[in-house]
Amino acid sequence: MIRFLQHQMIDKPRWDECIDHAMNGNLYAISWFLDIVSPGWCALIDGEYVKVFPLPVSSKAGIHYIMQPLFTQQLGLFYTSVSTEENAEEFLKSIPPEYKYIDFNLNTSNKIKASAGVFEMINLELDLTSEYQDLASGYQNNLQRNIKKAAQNKLTISKQVSPEEIISLFRNNKGLDLSHLNNNEYAIIQKIASECIQKGIGEIWGAYDEFNQLVAAILWITINNKAIFLFSALSETGKKLNAMPWLIDAFIKQNSGKPLVLDFEGSNNEGLARFYSSFGAKKVIYQRYVYNSLPRYFRIGLKLWRLSRTKLKKYLLMSKQ
Numbered sequence: 001m002i003r004f005l006q007h008q009m010i011d012k013p014r015w016d017e018c019i020d021h022a023m024n025g026n027l028y029a030i031s032w033f034l035d036i037v038s039p040g041w042c043a044l045i046d047g048e049y050v051k052v053f054p055l056p057v058s059s060k061a062g063i064h065y066i067m068q069p070l071f072t073q074q075l076g077l078f079y080t081s082v083s084t085e086e087n088a089e090e091f092l093k094s095i096p097p098e099y100k101y102i103d104f105n106l107n108t109s110n111k112i113k114a115s116a117g118v119f120e121m122i123n124l125e126l127d128l129t130s131e132y133q134d135l136a137s138g139y140q141n142n143l144q145r146n147i148k149k150a151a152q153n154k155l156t157i158s159k160q161v162s163p164e165e166i167i168s169l170f171r172n173n174k175g176l177d178l179s180h181l182n183n184n185e186y187a188i189i190q191k192i193a194s195e196c197i198q199k200g201i202g203e204i205w206g207a208y209d210e211f212n213q214l215v216a217a218i219l220w221i222t223i224n225n226k227a228i229f230l231f232s233a234l235s236e237t238g239k240k241l242n243a244m245p246w247l248i249d250a251f252i253k254q255n256s257g258k259p260l261v262l263d264f265e266g267s268n269n270e271g272l273a274r275f276y277s278s279f280g281a282k283k284v285i286y287q288r289y290v291y292n293s294l295p296r297y298f299r300i301g302l303k304l305w306r307l308s309r310t311k312l313k314k315y316l317l318m319s320k321q
Contacts, residue, residue, distance in 0.1 A: 001047070002094040007040045014049040022078040022116050022315050024109035029054055030077050036191045037069035044091050051079040053091045056104065065101040070190060071230065073123070073265050074286055076106030092289065102291040108284055119288040124264045124281035130225075131257035136249075138280035150246035154210035157250055161206035163193035166217040170233035188229055189219075196221050205244040205251065216243035216312060220251065225313065227255060229262045249280065263314055 012031040023281075029032055029052075035042045038056035045052050053076065056069050061149040068075070079086045088110040095102065105121060112118060128135065139147070167186055175181060196202025201223045207216040215238030219231040234244050252262065265275040 002091060003045050004096055005043050005045055007042055007237060010043055010113065011049070015043070015052060018049045018052050019078055019081060021080050023080065023082075023087075024078055024107055026074060026078075026107060026226070027221060027225055028068055028072045032195060033072075033192070033212045034163070036195065037072050044094050045124045046091075050081060051077060051087070052090075053077050055084055055095065055099075057099065063100060064098045066095070066099050066104055067101075068104040068288075071192060072105040074105050076104075076110040078161070080106070082233045092291075100292070101293045102289065104289060106289060108286045110287065112287060112289065113207060117290040117292075119290070121286050121288050122268050123266060123284045123286060124273060124276040125277055125284050126252070126262040126264070126276075127202050127283040128252065128255050128262055130256065133293055135252055135256055139249075142276040143278040146242040146245050147249050150242035153241040153243075155215075155241060155243060155246055156208045156212075158206045159203055161204040161214065161217050163190045163197070163204065163219075165214060166193070166204050166219060166231070166233050166314060169214055169217055170231075171236060173233065173235050175287065192230070193219050206245055207238060207241075207247045209241060209243075210236060211220070213237070214269060215241060216247050218244075222260070225259055226263045227251070229265055245275075252279070 010031070015031050015191045017278070018032075022029075028037075034054055034056070038054075038058075040057065042057045043052055044055065055065065055066055056072070057066050059065065077091050079087075088106065090239050092112065106112070108123070126135070136144075167190055171186065191203060193204065196219075197204070202219060202221045205218050205220065206214050209215050213235075215235045217233050218229060221228045221230050229248075232244070238244065249282045255262070262279075262281070264281055265277070267273050
């Protein structure tokens with residue numbers, strides 16, 4: 001029987017045990033991560049935490065809604081036993097009717113029937129189990145040239161960049177185009193980075209130019225046999241020096257031959273997808289589910305808000321190129 005639980009009713013140790021043993025568990029569904037990106041999140045639970053479905057709930061102007069949090073690619077149904085298409089849909093039908101607007105992503109193991117509110121999303125992943133020479137031979141020619149150019153630019157690498165440094169680099173570059181990205185969002189990514197570093201699953205790699213200036217940085221989170229490219233920052237100088245592809249290549253070189261998948265976290269953006277694909281990354285499809293039963297007079301405001309949020313996500317993704 002599927003139960004809806006308010007946040008305070010969720011048994012987080014049992015929840016995390018389910019995610020830890022789930023066939024499709026991921027970073028985004030762990031309770032401490034959800035606490036950071038969606039305080040007060042609720043959940044649907046089947047049985048004794050055998051199947052769980054996080055709900056990043058919120059409300060505004062008296063409207064209750066469920067929206068995919070920033071820095072969180074895939075949620076949906078997680079399970080310790082084999083699931084079915086109908087089972088994921090059963091959970092969606094069990095969301096309380098008070099949530100008039102729903103827009104969130106399922107995970108790659110969830111498949112629901114095509115409908116007007118179901119969209120295909122693209123992720124790109126690179127299997128790192130092969131040796132570096134084999135992986136590098138799969139790079140596209142233009143990428144290989146850029147990495148060779150970067151190697152001549154006197155770049156150096158540090159694997160101990162602080163959360164404050166990567167955020168400062170972002171704010172002073174791409175962040176200048178994001179006036180609506182407020183201190184709360186920056187605090188969220190800083191909390192994620194700090195928590196992951198403290199737990200030993202996160203590290204921030206930085207590329208420095210010949211003047212010892214940080215010009216590119218990436219937050220890597222390694223969990224469940226995946227290395228997630230969660231957040232990054234790049235300066236104009238770093239872009240000219242090809243620091244970002246150089247930094248990604250360095251990570252691939254260090255982790256090649258391991259039972260690990262590099263998860264680029266996107267993207268439906270053609271330019272970004274082309275950049276990730278140049279490393280040999282392959283497309284993996286997951287689904288986005290949208291449901292809207294709001295009164296008509298709320299929909300114009302919602303549309304404007306969604307456009308603003310979509311623009312924000314686009315810029316956050318484009319900083320990875």
